[in-house]
Amino acid sequence: MIVLAAHGTRDPRGARVIEQLADRVRAATPVPVRVAYADVRQPGLATVLGTVRGYQAVVVPVFLASGYHVRTDIPAQIAASRHRNAVAAEPFGPAPELIGVLRERLERAGYRAGDAVVLAAAGSSDVRALAEVRVAADRLGALLGTSVRVGYAATARPAITDAVARARGRRVAIASWLLAPGLFQRRVAEAGADVVANPLGVHPDVVELVLARYRQAQRQLTLAAGEAPG
Known part of the structure; x- marks a missing residue:
């Protein structure tokens, strides 16, 4: 089972x-x-x-x-x-299979080459969990050919709103490192980015x-x- x-x-x-x-x-x-x-x-x-x-x-x-x-x-x-x-x-975790889904969701939301990219994650007080989020961001950056910042919807820093603000100067696209809609995705959607991808979903x-x-x-x-x- x-x-x-x-x-x-x-x-x-x-x-x-x-x-x-x-x-x-x-x-x-x-x-x-x-x-x-x-x-x-x-x-x-x-x-x-x-x-x-x-x-x-x-x-x-x-x-x-x-x-x-x-x-x-x-x-x-x-x-x-x-x-x-x-x-x-x-x-x-930051399984390679999911990074392709992350890119697909981001591109479907309207991401364009040249956009600043922020990976939005739930957040954790566990440094090992935060390290895994950084791995996901680096793998996404390797796929897109650009650096990817990280922002958190709760608990950890930088907050997603701060990460978006720091990326300003060009269009900002958020890739959602969340599985499903909920409170955290709503916070991501309200962070002020130009493009916000949906969660990974099904x-x-x-x-x-x-x-x-x-x-x-x-x-x-x-x-x-x-x-x-x-």
Whole structure:
């Protein structure tokens, strides 16, 4: 079983994106797929895992950076579920597959060569998560052939509004390093840029990344079972 563990948002559009992603994953694999949330929305991850104890469960964190929820909250919820055969896969992170989606969304929004580019991310107090955002910005810059600034919708600095202001002097385009609409995307849209891309959303490459993370975790489970005594 695949359990997509998303952050959660009060914006119903964000929840619809996660459900649509789950539907696309179901269409691509015979493996059962469930949705759970680490915060804000229900059902919580521990609740979902508690209802599927008869399945081997791979929890795929639908997160673009490895902050608190990925490193602490999700493992704690897996432990609280008392599911004996559940494992967390790697989060999305700055996966190369997603950088192409990022560029596609940016170009569709109206980006032109010569625009200043700002990558908008959610933000985190975890320096490792912020380092992953910087990796995503550098990979996008390599694709576009330009330097890419980073701005945050919450928690970290510089704020997205400050990053846009510093990039002024030419047209400014924001690439959204967010998965779904919600409060953070609204802040990005209001940051004063000339071009604002949509979040990554449901895309074939996002679906394939879910399956890749699942397969990787499955291989690790198989190896661990083979090495277990007896």
